[in-house]
Amino acid sequence: MKLPNLTTRIFLGMVLGIAIGYFFPATTSGFSGTDLNILSKIFLRLIKMIIGPLVFATLVVGIAKLGDFGTVGRIGLKTLAYFYFATILSLIVGLLVVNIMKPGEVMSITRLPAKGTDVGVTVQKFTLETFFTHIVPTSFIDALATNEILQIVVFSIFFGIAVGAIGAQGKIIIKALDALSHVMFKVTSYVMSFAPFGVLGAIAAIVAQQGLGILGGYAYLILCFFGGLLFFIFVVLSLICLVVGIPYFALLKEVRSAIILSFSTASSEASFPQTIEALRRFGCSERIISFVLPLGYSFNLDGSMLYMTFATAFIAQAYHVPLSIEQQITMMLTLMITSKGIAGVPRASLVVIAGTMSLFNLPIEGLALLLGIDQVLDMGRSATSVAGNAVATCVISKWEGEFRTQPIETDEVTA
Numbered sequence: 332m333k334l335p336n337l338t339t340r341i342f343l344g345m346v347l348g349i350a351i352g353y354f355f356p357a358t359t360s361g362f363s364g365t366d367l368n369i370l371s372k373i374f375l376r377l378i379k380m381i382i383g384p385l386v387f388a389t390l391v392v393g394i395a396k397l398g399d400f401g402t403v404g405r406i407g408l409k410t411l412a413y414f415y416f417a418t419i420l421s422l423i424v425g426l427l428v429v430n431i432m433k434p435g436e437v438m439s440i441t442r443l444p445a446k447g448t449d450v451g452v453t454v455q456k457f458t459l460e461t462f463f464t465h466i467v468p469t470s471f472i473d474a475l476a477t478n479e480i481l482q483i484v485v486f487s488i489f490f491g492i493a494v495g496a497i498g499a500q501g502k503i504i505i506k507a508l509d510a511l512s513h514v515m516f517k518v519t520s521y522v523m524s525f526a527p528f529g530v531l532g533a534i535a536a537i538v539a540q541q542g543l544g545i546l547g548g549y550a551y552l553i554l555c556f557f558g559g560l561l562f563f564i565f566v567v568l569s570l571i572c573l574v575v576g577i578p579y580f581a582l583l584k585e586v587r588s589a590i591i592l593s594f595s596t597a598s599s600e601a602s603f604p605q606t607i608e609a610l611r612r613f614g615c616s617e618r619i620i621s622f623v624l625p626l627g628y629s630f631n632l633d634g635s636m637l638y639m640t641f642a643t644a645f646i647a648q649a650y651h652v653p654l655s656i657e658q659q660i661t662m663m664l665t666l667m668i669t670s671k672g673i674a675g676v677p678r679a680s681l682v683v684i685a686g687t688m689s690l691f692n693l694p695i696e697g698l699a700l701l702l703g704i705d706q707v708l709d710m711g712r713s714a715t716s717v718a719g720n721a722v723a724t725c726v727i728s729k730w731e732g733e734f735r736t737q738p739i740e741t742d743e744v745t746a
Contacts, residue, residue, distance in 0.1 A: 338521060341743055344527035345534050345595050353622040364539025367532040370437060371596060374529025378601050381515055383475040385604055386483050386625045388512035389541045394491025395505050395623030403492060403622075410623050410727055413629040415667070417719060420567055421633040423661045425640035428559035430659075434552045435648020443650065444699035459616055481629040490630025519604040530595040530627075539705055549704045552645070560711045568722050577725045585613045586721045594714035597706055599628060610721060614735030615728040623727045627720035632670075634715030635680045638708065639666045642684050646697035650734075654691065680712070681705070 352364035394403060430434075468474040468482035475483060494501040572579035583590075586609045589602035603624070610620050640663055647654050670683050685695050701708070714728070728734040 336588075337526065338591060340527040341530050341588065341591050341595060342430075344530035345591075348531040348534025348595075348673075349538055352535040352540075355539060355543060357578060357604070358540045360596075364535035370532025371530075371533075371536065372530045373598065374522075374532070375598060376442050376702035376707060378598075378603070379478050381484055381518055381522060382480065382600060382603055383478055384511065385515040385519070385607075386480060386621075387475070387487050388508045388515060389607070389621035390484060390489040390625060391514060391619050392505055392509050393618035394488055395495035397638060398619045403488065406619070406622060406727065406731060409722070409730055410626060410723070411630070413723055413726055414627070415570075417631055417633055417723065418636050418670070419429060420669055421563060421636040421719070422640045422666060424559055424567060425637040426561070426644060426659055426663060428555055428637075429641045429644040431647070432551075432558075433648060434555045434597040435645045435650075438551055438649070440649045440700065441550075444694075444696040446532070446694065448696040448699050474560050480625055484625045484629070501741065507713060516604070516608065519608070519621050522679065523605060526592055526601075528591065529601070533596045538699055541703065541706070548719040553704065553707060555707055556638070557640060557642055560634060560715045561635060563633065564715055564718050568718060571722060572728065575729050577722070577729060579722075582613055582721060582725060583718070587607045587706065590714045590717050593717045594710045597709040597713050599632065599634075599713040599716045599720075601713075603628065606717060606721060610724050613725070615724050616731065616733030619728045619731060620724055623724045624720060627723050628716075629724050631720055632712070632716040633719030634669060634712030636666070637710050637715065638680055639684055639687070642701055643687050643691075643693070646688065646693055646700060647691065649700055650693060650697060652693060658691060662691070665690065680709075 348364070348367070351367065355363045357363045357365045366725040466485055467479055468479065468486055471483075471486045473479075474486065495503050514629065569579045572582065586606060589609055592602040592605065593599050607620055607624060610624070611617060640659075643662060643666075644654060644659065665687055666683065669686060681698060681701075685698060688695060725734065
């Protein structure tokens with residue numbers, strides 16, 4: 332009997348996870364939904380196991396086919412220009428939503444976190460030295476071992492250009508790495524078969540630990556934030572695609588499994604291999620995918636960018652600290668710069684928000700207002716970032732004239 336496609340199985344995993352978490356909360360003795368979190372941990376570890384080799388193999392082959400530094404530089408500049416453009420748009424949407432809906436004022440939070448409340452976040456000052464030393468790896472093996480995608484990308488760019496420059500000998504390496512990339516995609520198909528179980532475990536653990544009641548207390552905040560995300564996905568990104576000439580809703584249909592997977596696991600990395608396959612089927616150039624997508628997972632997290640302005644302004648509203656238009660513009664520009672230096676930092680969004688809050692004399696304890704629902708909000712952030720990176724890859728492919736107008740008509744590779 333043929334199994335349902337991956338999207339359906341992931342959705343069924345979400346529904347079953349909610350049911351298990353609800354009927355077996357963490358407060359009960361014996362079995363609870365939190366025990367199933369091991370399934371999510373296993374799945375995410377499997378994903379991390381394949382990301383490093385997959386990025387390295389596909390990116391080196393893509394770079395080697397691109398040619399010299401000039402071609403790589405041209406595409407790199409286009410990519411970074413688009414990333415900053417998308418970042419500005421997402422930051423603006425976050426500010427517009429929080430200023431229009433005013434969740435910090437409407438919710439009338441009377442019990443603010445006490446001074447000295449531990450929020451588990453350390454403020455990290457952004458410096459150019461920290462940024463560049465984080466980008467450049469001291470060891471490629473260490474970067475692979477710790478899944479530092481940005482460092483893997485930097486090494487792969489140098490390695491790919493060198494391979495393309497040595498002629499016939501380089502073709503041997505290209506052929507070998509091309510074979511490795513196909514092997515890794517096969518491994519990916521095996522790993523993705525476990526995705527519904529990982530989703531089930533993640534959702535069951537969240538519901539069992541926090542319960543559905545927390546959604547009621549923060550319903551307005553969640554509604555405002557997810558409304559902003561939906562506006563960005565269905566209006567902002569669709570307008571970008573309309574201008575560039577990309578069939579946006581066809582793209583969404585192609586990457587829907589990746590979006591749902593990232594939403595349910597609250598991890599954009601979880602769907603990275605699947606997003607690659609979806610974009611290949613949709614018509615993007617393989618060499619553009621291998622170059623743009625890994626960079627996007629470090630520099631183009633649209634959902635996180637939107638959250639940063641939204642969350643910072645929300646905390647200011649909750650503490651009744653008015654922020655002028657000039658201050659909000661300063662906040663946006665600050666976040667645009669500092670957010671690019673925290674790829675790979677645990678709880679990166681909260682770390683950047685904490686650093687920005689200090690600039691406006693907002694108490695760091697205010698982050699405690701968001702910690703209880705951060706996992707729920709992270710689900711939306713992750714899904715939005717996947718959609719944003721899919722659009723970014725299509726845009727660069729279109730600009731480079733390497734976009735097929737007719738997607739490949741195949742069944743889901745990972746189904």
